[in-house]
Amino acid sequence: MKKVSISGALRAHVGKKDAKKHRKEGNVPCVLYGGEKQIHFVGSEKDFGKIIFTPDAYLVNLVIDGTEYHAVLQDIQYHPVTDKILHMDFLQVFDDKPVSIAVPVRFTGTSKGVLRGGKLTKKYRKLMIKALPAFLPDEVVVDITELNIGQAIKVNDLKMENVEFLDVPTSVVATIQTTRGAALEGEGEAS
Numbered sequence: 065m066k067k068v069s070i071s072g073a074l075r076a077h078v079g080k081k082d083a084k085k086h087r088k089e090g091n092v093p094c095v096l097y098g099g100e101k102q103i104h105f106v107g108s109e110k111d112f113g114k115i116i117f118t119p120d121a122y123l124v125n126l127v128i129d130g131t132e133y134h135a136v137l138q139d140i141q142y143h144p145v146t147d148k149i150l151h152m153d154f155l156q157v158f159d160d161k162p163v164s165i166a167v168p169v170r171f172t173g174t175s176k177g178v179l180r181g182g183k184l185t186k187k188y189r190k191l192m193i194k195a196l197p198a199f200l201p202d203e204v205v206v207d208i209t210e211l212n213i214g215q216a217i218k219v220n221d222l223k224m225e226n227v228e229f230l231d232v233p234t235s236v237v238a239t240i241q242t243t244r245g246a247a248l249e250g251e252g253e254a255s
Contacts, residue, residue: 065167065200068115069125072107083151092149096126096135098156103128109149116140116149119189121167123197124154134158134197136165157197164230166190167201169237173209177240182213188237191219192230199226211240 072094075082083093091106105128115122115137126133135154143150157163169188178184191204201224206217216239219231 065123065197065202066120067123067125069127070107070111070115071127072105072129074129075104075106078104087148087150092152094152094154096128096133096154096156098135099133103133105129107152112149112152119168120202121165121190121200123157123200126154136163159197162194162196162228163200164192164194165200166192168203169206170203171206171208171238173207175208175211175240177211177213177215180213181243182240183243184208184211185239185241186237187235187239188231191222191237193224194228194230195226201227206237208238208240211238213240213242215240 075086075093086093086106090109092109092112094105094107096103096105105126115124122137124135124137126135133154134157136157137152138155139153140149141151142148155163168190169186171184171186175182175184193200193204195201204222204224206222208217211217216236218233219229219235219237220233222229222237
């Protein structure tokens, strides 16, 4: 899994006035939980752009006042009008505990159904997985080469070593739908 380092500073006070002051300075109030205690800190809004404005999932190496923590981004709160980041939650990660995280789905191959005039419909951009940090993949690769018109790949069809899929097993990840052109071609073959 991709990694990124972000530095931050502990918050001396926790509250609305303090959070507002940090936001005016271009910082984002954050909390790191999942360890022995919650850690409230702030980081530069510019630094967080590399983990927010991307489809990729990252393991984040947080350096807060000289102490390193490994974490994953858990939640972001945005301002309803300006879309500025109001608050971020991070979950501390340990090498011996599995982590649940959403990772992007990448489709490979050219489907037989698409070559016959069908349309590929992607139902998921990201899938929830659970794995130890050492086994977290950058992405879930789904090969659609063998899909024909009317066929689908479901979550329970996906297999990755040391990774558990958390989405509903019968959920459709991708399907090849019939198009008008493919239906007319099929009728011509039947005559």
